[in-house]
Amino acid sequence: MTRSLAVILLAISALCAATPAAAQRLIASLSNHRVMVTSSFTGAELVLFGFIETATPRRGGYDIVATISGPRQDAVTFRKARRVGIWLNVDSREFDNVPSYLAVLANRDLDAIANADTRRRLQIGLANIPLTQRAAVTIADAAADDPFRQAFVRINMQRGLYREASNGITFLAPLLFRADIPLPAGVSTGNYEVDVRLFADGAMVARAPSAFEVYKAGFEQFITTTARTHGLLFGLVTAMMTLATGWLGSVIFRRD
Amino acid sequence: MQIYLPIADLPVNIFVILAIGLAIGFISGMFGVGGGFLTTPLLIFVGIPPAVAAATVTCHIAGTTFSAAFSYWRRRALDPALAVLLLCGGLVGAACGVWMFNRLRAIGQLDITIGIAYVVLLGVVGTLMIVESARAIDRARRGRPTELRRPGSHAWFHGLPLKFRFKRSKIYGSIIPVVAIGFLVEFISTFIGIGGGFLVVPALIYIMRVPTSVVIGTSLILTLVTMVFAIVMHAATNHQVDAVLALILIVGGVIGAQFGARTGQRTRGEHLRLLLGLLVVAVGIRFAFNLVLQPDDLYVVRTLDTNR
Numbered sequence: 001m002t003r004s005l006a007v008i009l010l011a012i013s014a015l016c017a018a019t020p021a022a023a024q025r026l027i028a029s030l031s032n033h034r035v036m037v038t039s040s041f042t043g044a045e046l047v048l049f050g051f052i053e054t055a056t057p058r059r060g061g062y063d064i065v066a067t068i069s070g071p072r073q074d075a076v077t078f079r080k081a082r083r084v085g086i087w088l089n090v091d092s093r094e095f096d097n098v099p100s101y102l103a104v105l106a107n108r109d110l111d112a113i114a115n116a117d118t119r120r121r122l123q124i125g126l127a128n129i130p131l132t133q134r135a136a137v138t139i140a141d142a143a144a145d146d147p148f149r150q151a152f153v154r155i156n157m158q159r160g161l162y163r164e165a166s167n168g169i170t171f172l173a174p175l176l177f178r179a180d181i182p183l184p185a186g187v188s189t190g191n192y193e194v195d196v197r198l199f200a201d202g203a204m205v206a207r208a209p210s211a212f213e214v215y216k217a218g219f220e221q222f223i224t225t226t227a228r229t230h231g232l233l234f235g236l237v238t239a240m241m242t243l244a245t246g247w248l249g250s251v252i253f254r255r256d
Numbered sequence: 257m258q259i260y261l262p263i264a265d266l267p268v269n270i271f272v273i274l275a276i277g278l279a280i281g282f283i284s285g286m287f288g289v290g291g292g293f294l295t296t297p298l299l300i301f302v303g304i305p306p307a308v309a310a311a312t313v314t315c316h317i318a319g320t321t322f323s324a325a326f327s328y329w330r331r332r333a334l335d336p337a338l339a340v341l342l343l344c345g346g347l348v349g350a351a352c353g354v355w356m357f358n359r360l361r362a363i364g365q366l367d368i369t370i371g372i373a374y375v376v377l378l379g380v381v382g383t384l385m386i387v388e389s390a391r392a393i394d395r396a397r398r399g400r401p402t403e404l405r406r407p408g409s410h411a412w413f414h415g416l417p418l419k420f421r422f423k424r425s426k427i428y429g430s431i432i433p434v435v436a437i438g439f440l441v442e443f444i445s446t447f448i449g450i451g452g453g454f455l456v457v458p459a460l461i462y463i464m465r466v467p468t469s470v471v472i473g474t475s476l477i478l479t480l481v482t483m484v485f486a487i488v489m490h491a492a493t494n495h496q497v498d499a500v501l502a503l504i505l506i507v508g509g510v511i512g513a514q515f516g517a518r519t520g521q522r523t524r525g526e527h528l529r530l531l532l533g534l535l536v537v538a539v540g541i542r543f544a545f546n547l548v549l550q551p552d553d554l555y556v557v558r559t560l561d562t563n564r
Contacts, residue, residue, distance in 0.1 A: 039500075041260045042267045074560040078364050081554070086372070086547045089364045089556065100559070151555030185260070185267045216262070223262040227495050235491025238499045239484045242315045242506060246322030249510030253323075 024062070025053040026206040028196040030181075035214045037189060043160075046181040046212060050196055057175060063106065063113040063199040064169045064177055065124055070101025070161075070214075071190025077152045093148040094134040100188040101161050102129065105168025105179045114202045122197070122204055126153055126164045160184035189214050263498035264308045270504060272302055277508020281320055284509070285516025286523070287532045290317040290451025290479055293378060293539060295505070296370075306367050308498055310357070310449030311490040315502035317451040318483035320509045325476040334473030335424035338466065341431050342456070342478045345438030350482045352439075353446025354489040360447070361494070364558070371547050373448045378540030381454060385533030392526035425466045425474075434464065442482045446489075451479045454536070 031047035052062055074096050078089035106113060110125045120128050131149055156162035161184060169179045181194075194210040216224055227234045258267045276298050284291035292313050299309035328334050360366040421428045437459045445452030456475045460466040466474070491497040520528060 037260065039260050040258060042258050076364060076558050076560060078556045078558070079554060080551055080556070082550075086368070087549075087551055088368050092364055094560075148555070151553075152557055155553065155555060155557045186265060188265075220260060220262045223499055227263055227491065227497070227499075231492040231495050232488065234495075234499070235488035235497060238315060238491060238497055238502060239318065239487045241499065242319040242487065242502060243322050243484070245503065245506045246319040246510060247326065249319075249514070250323030250326050253510075253514040 023054070024198060024200070024206050026196060026198045026208040027051045027053060028066075028194070028208040028210055030194065030210055030212055033212045035183060035212060037187075037214060037216045037220060038218060039220060041185060041220075043185045043187075044183045046183065048179040048181060048194065048196070048210075050177050050179075050208065052175040052177075052198060052206075054175070058200055060201070061171075061174060063108065064179075064196065065110070065113060065199065066103075066105045066169060066179055066194060066196045067124070067129075068101065068103040068105070068181055068192055068194050069099040069129075070192050071099075071188050072097045073100045073188065074098075075152070077148045077155075079148070079151070093152075095152060096132045096134055098131045098152075099129075100190075101183070101192065102126065102156070103162070103168070103181060104129075104164045105181070106166050107169035107171060107177065109166045110164075113199050114204075118202060118204075124197075126162060159186060161186065183214065187214055189216050259500070259504075261304075261308075261498050261501050263312075263496065264304050264501060266303065268302065268304070268501075273501065273504045274508040276302070277316070277505040278512035279508075280316070280505075281509035281512025281514075282516035282519070283512075283535070284320055285324075285513035285518075286520035287516075287528060289453045289532070290321055290483075291509075292317050292445070292450035292452075293374070293454065293536065296449040297374075297539060297543070299501075304501070305496075306370065307357075307361055307494065307496045308501070310370065310447075311494065311496035312498045312501050312505070313449045314446075314483045314486040314490060315497065315499075316505040316509055318480060318487060319502075319506035320513050321451065321453075321476050321480045321483065323510060323513065325473070325480050328473030328476055331473075333470055334477055335422055335466070335470045337420070338422050338425055338434065338460075338470075339474045339477040341420075341434045342438035342474070343481055345435035345440075346442035346478055346482045347485055349439035349442035349444075350446040350486050351489060353443045354486060354493060356443070357447040357490075358494050368547075370448045371543055373444065374543040375540050375547065377444070377448075377455070378536050378543070381458070382533050382536030382538075382540055384458070385529055385536065389526045389529035389533060393530065396526065422466075425464075425470055427465060429464070437463065438478065442478075446482070446486045451483060453479050454532075 028048060028050035031049070035044050035046070048066060050064065074094065075098060076092050076094050079091040080087045081090045083090065104125055110119060114122070114124060119125055123129050131152065133146070133149065153162055160182070169177050171177045190213070192212050192214060194212065196208045196210065197204050198206040257270050259270045260267045276295065280291040280295050280298070283294065295313045295316055296309050299313070300306050357366065360369050418431045419429060420431050437456065441452045441455045441459065445455065453475050456478060457471055460471050460475065461468060487497060
């Protein structure tokens with residue numbers, strides 16, 4: 001981590017020397033671009049480093065909002081209600097092509113960084129990121145106060161998959177910042193997009209995209225792909241393994 | 257020690273799963289049942305998604321019944337003809353069960369159906385077992401002999417067409433009720449994730465009047481073959497069978513079953529049935545509470561299968 005920081009700082013100082021004194025530029029890098037899921041995976045943490053490059057630093061300082069969004073997937077939110085004394089799923093909404101992981105990290109409260117209109121336009125914050133919802137035939141992004149959407153976001157927050165943290169970005173120096181991106185054990189595999197945006201006076205002045213990948217490796221990868229692509233074969237092999245283990249048990253513990 | 261389950265997509269403590277396998281194995285060895293009705297709820301309780309739990313339990317049941325079925329086969333304590341006919345109905349039933357499982361899962365009513373099925377089945381079967389064993393204990397205390405099979409006491413369905421003589425079971429009757437029992441038992445058990453041993457044994461004894469000596473072996477064969485079939489069906493259609501989870505469970509189960517069987521042989525039959533009945537009813541009551549009490553969260557989020 002210290003090594004990557006040194007590399008970043010070196011790159012930053014090289015860039016500083018080359019650019020003319022004009023607007024701000026944003027440079028961001030991740031501590032790791034590939035996260036491997038193995039049999040001992042219990043979650044991971046990535047570190048995002050960033051530097052604001054400018055010849056004339058603002059006296060009022062800068063704001064940073066980083067949005068990390070994971071591979072997209074479809075999900076259903078069910079609502080339970082009591083029917084004849086039993087709690088049943090009575091109503092549902094399908095969320096199509098929504099991020100499986102979503103983190104919005106900022107250095108202070110989002111409403112202090114930009115006004116509501118700007119936040120909505122730039123899709124800043126969990127409430128402003130579109131989550132396409134489908135009920136029967138109509139497809140639309142639900143309003144932020146929709147109960148299904150609220151429940152969807154809340155449950156994902158409980159699982160650690162969605163988060164919004166106004167203390168997620170730490171300024172190490174006036175122009176140098178870092179952020180921790182926690183990935184819980186239940187993260188999906190695939191590509192994660194990182195979008196770092198620089199705000200000054202309530203307006204976006206620069207942005208730096210980045211990305212990382214979460215992937216399964218070795219035995220886990222083999223099992224997951226086989227189970228999904230060759231279900232029948234996977235079932236037959238699992239059944240054989242099951243019987244072999246049962247047979248082995250009866251041989252080891254045979255008493256007659 | 258944490259281990260990451262590739263299909264369930266979450267890390268679990270390997271010793272917790274091993275302990276569940278051991279405990280269920282002990283119980284199944286002691287009472288001669290598969291123990292699926294306990295494994296599925298316990299796995300859900302430790303955080304395994306219900307669909308993965310129900311699909312993976314088929315492996316656990318197949319593994320533990322295989323060693324038991326093997327020893328019954330050697331002692332010839334089963335009726336092959338009866339087993340084959342039960343299987344004819346059972347395999348069709350299992351296929352329908354997996355279809356039903358996938359269908360209910362798609363419309364979001366799988367968990368609730370499993371819940372209701374558990375309450376009704378466990379409640380009824382458990383109560384019957386308690387009543388029957390309490391009577392047997394009472395009879396034994398008064399020194400009266402146990403009731404023998406009354407020859408000639410046939411119900412109407414024994415007289416249906418397609419009659420067949422089951423030599424090993426010493427019964428002569430229509431094959432229609434046999435196939436029907438196989439179908440029904442396996443339909444129910446496949447889609448709620450149980451082995452069905454505790455359903456088929458009483459059905460064969462009380463409905464078909466098969467002698468107890470061949471019932472357990474025959475039911476083990478039925479359970480074993482349909483569970484192997486169910487593993488393949490679940491794996492091929494809904495991809496919810498977790499091989500790593502299954503392996504840990506079976507290793508625990510096979511070891512536990514050996515100790516359970518030894519304890520079971522030292523306990524009297526009717527006391528054993530009473531204990532099992534109480535256990536079955538207790539699990540049923542636990543499920544009933546789940547259905548009636550207001551859940552902590554009224555909303556549930558479920559990820560749909562994507563071609564990742």
